[in-house]
Amino acid sequence: xxxxxxxxxxxxxxxxxxxxxxxxxxxxxxxxxxxxxxxxxxxxxxxxxxxxxxxxxxxxxxxxxxxxxxxxxxxxxxxxxxxxxxxxxxxxxxxxxxxxxxxxxxxxxxxxxxxxxxxxxxxxxxxxxxxxxxxxxxxxxxxxxxxxxxxxxxxxxxxxxxxxxxxxxxxxxxxxxxxxxxxxxxxxxxxxxxxxxxxxxxxxxxxxxxxxxxxxxxxxxxxxxxxxxxxxxxxxxxxxxxxxxxxxxxxxxxxxxxxxxxxxxxxxxxxxxxxxxxxxxxxxxxxxxxxxxxxxxxxxxxxxxxxxxxxxxxxxxxxxxxxxxxxxxxxxxxxxxxxxxxxxxxxxxxxxxxxxxxxxxxxxxxxxxxxxxxxxxxxxxxxxxxxxxxxxxxxxxxxxxxxxxxxxxxx
Numbered sequence: 157x158x159x160x161x162x163x164x165x166x167x168x169x170x171x172x173x174x175x176x177x178x179x180x181x182x183x184x185x186x187x188x189x190x191x192x193x194x195x196x197x198x199x200x201x202x203x204x205x206x207x208x209x210x211x212x213x214x215x216x217x218x219x220x221x222x223x224x225x226x227x228x229x230x231x232x233x234x235x236x237x238x239x240x241x242x243x244x245x246x247x248x249x250x251x252x253x254x255x256x257x258x259x260x261x262x263x264x265x266x267x268x269x270x271x272x273x274x275x276x277x278x279x280x281x282x283x284x285x286x287x288x289x290x291x292x293x294x295x296x297x298x299x300x301x302x303x304x305x306x307x308x309x310x311x312x313x314x315x316x317x318x319x320x321x322x323x324x325x326x327x328x329x330x331x332x333x334x335x336x337x338x339x340x341x342x343x344x345x346x347x348x349x350x351x352x353x354x355x356x357x358x359x360x361x362x363x364x365x366x367x368x369x370x371x372x373x374x375x376x377x378x379x380x381x382x383x384x385x386x387x388x389x390x391x392x393x394x395x396x397x398x399x400x401x402x403x404x405x406x407x408x409x410x411x412x413x414x415x416x417x418x419x420x421x422x423x424x425x426x427x428x429x430x431x432x433x434x435x436x437x438x439x440x441x442x443x444x445x446x447x448x449x450x451x452x453x454x455x456x457x458x459x460x461x462x463x464x465x466x467x468x469x470x471x472x473x474x475x476x477x478x479x480x481x482x483x484x485x486x487x488x489x490x491x492x493x494x495x496x497x498x499x500x501x502x503x504x505x506x507x508x509x510x511x512x513x514x515x516x517x518x519x520x521x522x523x524x525x526x527x528x529x530x531x532x533x534x535x536x537x538x539x540x541x542x543x544x545x546x547x548x549x550x551x552x553x554x555x556x557x558x559x560x561x562x563x564x565x566x567x
Contacts, residue, residue, distance in 0.1 A: 165307060166300045169206050169293055178215055181248040185217060186295040188229045194221040195257075197277065197301070198293040200284070207291070207300075207310055208342070216253045218280065218292070226254065241272070259283055263327040278303045285324055285331050286338065286350075287316045313344040321353035329360040332390060333372045340385040341376065351390070358393035366450040369394075373431075377423050379416055383409050386434060395435075398448055402434045414497040420490035428455045429462055433498060437466050465495050469502040489513060512547065521546060521557045529561060 173179055182198075189196040196219050202212035219226070226243055227233055233243040233254070241256035257280040260269035277292060281303040284290035290304040300307070304318050315338050317324040325331050332354040339346050346354075361369060376382035385391055387405055395402050412430060428451055435441045442459045445451060451459075492509055495501035520543045523535055530538045538561060546557050 161311075162300060162302070162307070165207055166298065169203070169300060170298050172206055172209075173293075176211075178250060178252075181250060181252065182215060182217070183295075184247065185230070185245065185252060185254065189219055189221055190296060192221065192225055192229070194219055194225065195277070196295050198295070199255075199280075200289050200291075203291040203293050203300070204288050204306070204310065206293075207307070214253070216255065218255050218257055218277075220257050220274075220276075230254075241274070260327075269327070277301065282318060284318050285328070285334065287318055288338075288344075290318050313342070314347055315339050315342075315344050315350065316347045317350045317353070321350040322357075325353055325357045325360070329357065329364050330368055330372065332357055333361060333369065333394065336385060336388045336390050337372055337376060340381045340388065341378065355390050355393060358390050359397040361394045362397050366448045369398075370449040370451065373427055374424055376427075379412070379426075382427070382430075383412050386430070400431075400435050400444055400448060403436060405434060408433055411497070411499050415494055418490065418494050418497060421494060424455060425458050428459060429494075429498070432459050432462060437463060437500070439463060462495070462500055466500045469500065469505055472502070472505075512550075521554055525554060525558065526561055529558065 173182075186196040196217055198215055199218040200216050202215045205212040221229075223235070223241070227235075230243070230245050232247075233245045236242050236244050241258060243254045245252045245254055257275050257277055258272050259275035259279045260272050260283050263269050281290045281292070284304070287304045287306040287309045289306070290302075291306045292301040292303075293299075294301050309316050315335055317335075335346060335350065335354055338344065373382075373385075376385055386402065387409060392402055392405070411433070415426070428445065431445060431449075432441055435445070439460075442456065442463065445459065446456050489510070492501060492506060496503060496506045521539070523539055526535065526538065526542070541564075542557055542561050545551070545560055551557055551560075
């Protein structure tokens with residue numbers, strides 16, 4: 157990297173940084189540390205994103221200050237990772253991470269090092285995962301600092317491990333998944349040595365908690381990037397090692413394309429449904445996904461609803477069966493549009509449901525409406541029969557439904 161190119165990037169960051177909303181808080185932290193003749197550098201992803209003209213999601217700051225100095229300068233700071241020297245500093249409505257330059261000994265469990273020591277910026281850069289994340293911004297001198305050729309790889313659009321890929325992945329198994337996520341989000345290729353090392357270690361992620369794996373997948377908010385990620389051989393291998401083998405990926409990804417224009421669904425709901433679709437629309441798949449990836453009950457209910465809809469559609473049941481299954485909330489039509497696009501819901505059944513929704517937009521009678529009218533042990537059965545009668549006769553008024561229940565019960 158020429159000095160001219162380095163200077164150009166430095167000027168870009170200097171210019172862009174001062175226009176960001178976070179600048180007053182970041183500058184306040186820098187000024188406080190600078191008065192004590194301590195370094196304050198921006199590190200990692202924020203530097204990468206500013207070079208790529210992307211707004212940073214957060215700012216990680218790194219210093220050579222001591223714990224006593226940090227807590228004196230920032231009494232509101234919270235030490236959240238004593239082993240790693242990580243402080244959370246609430247300031248001007250946001251929270252900033254301040255860490256100490258460090259180096260680490262060998263890792264023993266694919267996540268944590270045996271020991272950590274305070275160190276220098278060059279040695280700190282050598283412990284980072286990928287070269288594009290090993291860049292620093294020096295506040296005092298207003299220059300970009302690159303010890304690992306990260307700028308060269310950013311310009312070449314390459315994901316490359318810092319140092320030996322085998323060591324980086326053995327230090328933290330999750331880095332394999334992070335590597336392919338960065339690749340598909342940024343549109344960068346992975347250098348051959350790093351990719352091969354990651355592929356060979358895909359099985360190690362079965363030792364990583366499901367929460368950490370799911371958290372990485374949930375960061376893939378852009379549909380096109382996420383679908384390319386699903387088709388990556390490393391991800392396929394990771395899922396296979398976790399007893400979640402992906403089946404018939406290419407044809408299913410074509411189905412996903414049809415959902416791209418449908419708005420109103422949370423990213424987490426889309427992702428768990430996509431994974432269910434890729435692994436197999438079976439009750440055992442739901443159990444496996446919940447067990448391994450630790451999805452919440454709301455997501456589990458989404459998956460079970462998918463299976464119920466698929467069963468009704470496969471059995472060519474009429475629209476009433478579907479309407480009895482699913483609630484008639486404001487996102488009702490969004491839901492059935494999504495199911496149709498995924499191929500879970502038959503198109504003829506979809507048309508019947510939409511027509512019914514237009515004629516009968518009111519919510520169905522609920523259990524609380526008939527408490528005391530029928531024996532408690534029969535409420536579920538009576539409620540289902542009443543809802544079916546309400547739907548088939550397009551009855552909006554609840555009083556009429558209640559009268560129907562009373563008269564039927566007397567009969």
